[in-house]
Amino acid sequence: MLFKQNKSQTKIQKKSSINQSVLSIENIKTQLNHSDDIMERELHSYKNHSYIILYLSPLVDQDILESKIIKPLIKMENNDIQNEVHNEEIIRTNSNEEVIKRLLEGYCLILEKSGKKEGFLLKALAAYDREVTEPSIEQTIQGANVGFVESIDKNIFLLRQNTRTPKLTVKSYTFGTVTTTDVRIVYVEGLANPEVIKKLEKRLKYFNVDSIRSPGDITDSIEDHTFTPFPQLLLTERPDRASANLKDGKVVLLIDGSPVAIVLPATFMSFFSTPDDYITRWELGSFFRFLRLFSYMNALLLPSLYVAVVSFHYEMIPLELVYSLQTSISYVPFPPVIELLILQLSLELLREASIRLPPSVATTFGIVGAVVVGTAMVEAGIVSFGALIIVSITAVSSFVQPNIEMRSSIRVLGFPLMIYAAIFGFTGIWVGLLTIFIHLSRIRSFGEPYFVPFAPLKVRDFKDTIVRVPSWMRNKTHAFKKVKKSRKWKLDESEEPY
Amino acid sequence: MKKTKLLIILLILPLITSCWDERLLKDTRIVYLAGFDTAENNNYLTTTIIRDIIISESNRGHTSVSDELVMGKGSTMSETGLKINRSVTGDFDLAKARVIMFGKEAAEKDIYRLLDGIYRNPRVNLHSKFALADNTANEIITHLANDEMQKGEFLYEMIASGEENTEIQEITLRSIRTYLFDDGKDFTVPVLSLDEEDSKVKVTGAALFHDRSFTGETLNPDEITMLLLLMGRRSEQAILTKKLDGEDNVQVSFNVRNVSKKKNLEIKEKIHVDIELELVVEVVDYPPDHLEKQEAIDHLNKQLSEILTERADALFKKLQTNQSDLLGLGRDLMAYHPDIWKEIKGENYYEEIVVNPKVKVKVGKINVVN
Known part of the structure; x- marks a missing residue:
């Protein structure tokens, strides 16, 4: 019996392969493997025409289907679907492939029963995406409480809202040979470097996978350098940040189903800024920039300095x-x-474990971890309190870094530096640091130097990298030509300081 | 393939480069006080205090500290270090030494013989202070080891505060080396002595050095302040107390605010050096008071100038008898009169120099002190 069935199936497949391009209900169902969520419905209109509607039920919004497709269809007088059924998108097609593709995107197919080999595709996609909420990782004190969501259309809506210009350009791509995912490139024409767009398009052309599982799949294959701890693409979940980058001439890449936008090209220093820097007054913004740079160096170097001092140069510690x-x-x-x-x-371990734990357990766990790692280990003589202090300061410093991927570079580089310090002392740390600096100066992100205000040295760019000067003092970029004049006004007599 | 090979080589290379000169903090015995003496048969004796950390068995978090007195005898300084190493766990290390002390007998010989080994060690703390024990360093350190309060840090603080009060010349392991190899300049080292009465270690003065050895003569704190002022050095404060002539039991204490010095070399049959010192002082303690009157100030100015000139004269006599050229007059000769220097240079060039000091005191501030 089993054998028989198999045989009959192969027969059908053979048959269908002959006229696969012919549009028919049977063909479509076969290509969708007779999946149980394919719904087929026969309708008779007011003028006694018969239609067959075919759709994938989980993808289709029942309300839209009911009110915007079935109702007008039944009331139709002239058998003119394109004019009488009101839907945002109607595609007329006779290609089997197109039908399959669209069905998976939430369209439904209307076929006339009379045997015309032509169907209409109407959009009835169910939108189950969540509301726009506060971003969970990149939180600000005074910034907008809007984060990207999973729906790519909503994300583009958010970007367009923040970047209101006719020059905002969106380019669509679909990737995956087995399952497909939408990817869109967004940039402002005239501001974005055309070279970067060209490079991105070229790299995306080579991007060829069965399916995209996460944004990592794309970033891995479009990044300039894979074997480096430094991220060359800036991931952000904030539309305002992405939009600010668009206005600076960066390109934003959106992937359907992922609530992060990929900003490129990124520089080393761009990972040290947050939207808050530009909201607060400039002195405070500059201070926090400094703090972040300092804490990055701190987290990177402190453990190795401790190792070097304790095992080579203890004469440097004060006597007390x-x-x-x-x-x-x-x-x-x-x-x-x-x-x-x-x-x-x-x-x-503690860090990793507390991320995966539900919040209620995490608190208890944190206390237990702190006691065990903190007090008990020192008292038992497994570690010294000096090392404990160093590791704690390192951890705190590393949390100051706003970007997760940049933060992980500290860990990747910290361990080798520590081993260098253990073998050579301060000399080893120097060698390690030099290696890191040489490496940083060599990296490029989409053709643009990564370590930019430092290598190549551009002292004028320090204004908006290691410090944040008031906006009217910022360098003229092509995006902000008028900025400099925004403080040309003079004080009135009544406004003069006493 | 080529790249991976290169990477492997680069990874292995650091591991095969000769010796690994790691020195773990936990394996070293840090010494903060060391004393050097001479012993019988041309041997040396090094005395130090090593701090021991005792962790109680019942409660591992609780630690206590005890100081251990260790001594080593040997024919060179490094041999004494080795001897000490044999008697303690870990390595004897002078890297954190704060005070280095010499016994009187050891200092009377060439002290560079004792310091050579220390200068060769790149890890020695060059800012450690110097002191001379009026008997043996061993005696003072043994006393310190038994005393709860007075340890190496105590000595260091004591010497540092003496320097602040212009009572001790600022001498460290680093600065002493230039004096040791300078023909035209000498130095002083604070003298520590054990007060039998209240069994405390005190700074009692400064030892005059000539070339590389102790002359045997010491200056009292008053004289050193005078001397340091004549050298043009004044630290945080320099307080002198003098008894005025002609008045019964009237003492005046004053703090020197400002020093200006003029030096003039004149070549006659001997070399005459006129030093004119002008001190602006503030009166700290003067019971008769009435300093608001110009006459009283004039009187003080005159009296103090006379007294100090007299003292300075006596001081230079003392220096000359000991050949201790603390003002670096020899160096002046080297620079300005090299031909004369060539004639007189040698052990006793100071004999050819006559110093005529003249001190002029000006009371400048009479109100609130400090």
Whole structure:
């Protein structure tokens, strides 16, 4: 029996392969593997025409189907679907392939029963996407409370709302040979570097996968350098940030189903800015920029400096500290590197575990972790309190970095630096740092230098990278030609300071 | 393939480059005070205090500190270090030394013989202070080891505060080296002595050095302040107390606010050096008061100038008898009169120099002190 069925199926397939392009209900169903969620419905209109409606029920909004497709269809007088059925999109087609593609996008197919080999595709996509909410990771104090959502159309809506110009250009791509995903490139014509767009399009042309599982699939294959801890694409979940970048001439890449926008090209320093910098007054914004840079260096170097000092250069520690440090370190059975590695790893464990845990458990877990890692380990003599302080400061410093991927670069680079420090002391740290700087100066993001105000050195660009000067003092870019004049007004007599 | 090979080589290379000179903090025994003495048979004796950390068995978080007195004898300084190493766990390390002390006997010989090994060690703290024990360094350190309060840090603070009060010349391991190799300039080192009465270590003066050895003569704190003023050095404050002539039991204390010095070399049959020192002082303590009157100030000015000139004269006599050229007059000769320097240079060039000091005191501030 089983055998028979198989045989008959192969027969059908063979048959269908002959006239696969012919539009027929049977053909379509076969190509969709007779999936149970295919709905077929026969209708008779007022003038006694018969139609067959075919759709994938989970993708179709029943209300739209009812009121905007079936109702007008029944009331139709002239058998003129294109004019009498009111729908936002009606496609007339006789291609089987197009029908299949559209059905998967939430269209429904209307076929006349009289045997015309031509169908109409009407959009009836059910929108189950969530409301626009506050971004969860990139939170600001005073910024807009709007984050990207999973629906690509809504995201483009958000971008357009923030970037109101006719020059905003959207280009659509569909990727995946087995399952498909929509990807869109958004940029402002005239501001975005055409070279970058050309490069992006070229790279996307080579992008060929069965299916896109996450934005990582795309970023991996369009990034300039894969073997580097530094991210060259800026991911953001804030429409205002993405829009500000668009106005700066950057290109934004949106992927359907992902609530992040990919901004490119990114520079090293762009990971150190947040939307808040531009909302608060410039002194404060500059201070936080400094703080972030400092904390990045801090998180990167502190563990290795500790290792170097404790195992090579302890004469640098002040006398008052050296005794208390020695007191706690002398009963630790491991060399300082191992000691720090143990602590760092246990901290990583805590960090990773607390992300996956539900919030109610995470609090308890955090306390337990803090007690075990903090107090008990020191008291048991597994690690010294010096190492504990260092690792804690490192962790706190690393959390200051606003971008997750940049933050992870600290971890990737911190461990080798620590090993260098353990082998060579300060010399090792220098060698490691130099290697990092050389590497940073070599990286490019879509043809544009990554480490930009430093290498190549552009002192004028410091104004908006390591500090944030008032907006009217900022460099003239092609986007903001008028900025400089915005403070040309003079004080009235009544406004003069006393 | 080529790249991976290169990468492997680069990864292995750091691991095979000769010795790994790691020095773990936990394996070292940090010494903050070291004293050097001479012992019998041309040997040296090094005395130090090493801090021990005791972690109680019942409660591992709780630690206590105890100081251990260790000594090592040997024919060179490094041998004494090795001897000490044999008696303690870990490595004896002078990297954190704050005070280095010499016994009187050891200092009377060439002290560079003791310091050579220390200068060769790149890790030694060059800012450690110097001191001379009026008997043996061993005696003072042994005393300190038994005393709860007075440890190496205590000595360091004591010397530092003396420097602030212009009572001790600022001498460190680094600055002393230039004096050791300078023919035209000498130095002083604070003298520590053990007060038998209240069994405390005190700074009692400064030892005059000539070339590389102790002359045997010490200056009292008053004289050093005078000397430092003549050298043109004044720290945070320099307070002098003098008894005025002709008046019964009237003492005046004053703080020197400003020093200006003029030096003039004149070549006659001997080398005459006229030093004119002008001090602007503030009166700290003067019971008769009435300093608002110009006469009283004039009187003080005159009296103090006379007294200080007299003192300065006596001081230079003392320096000359000990050949200790603290003002660096020899260096002046080298620079301005090299031909004369060539004639007189040698061990006792100071004999050829006559110093005529003249101190002029000006009371400048009479109101609220400090």
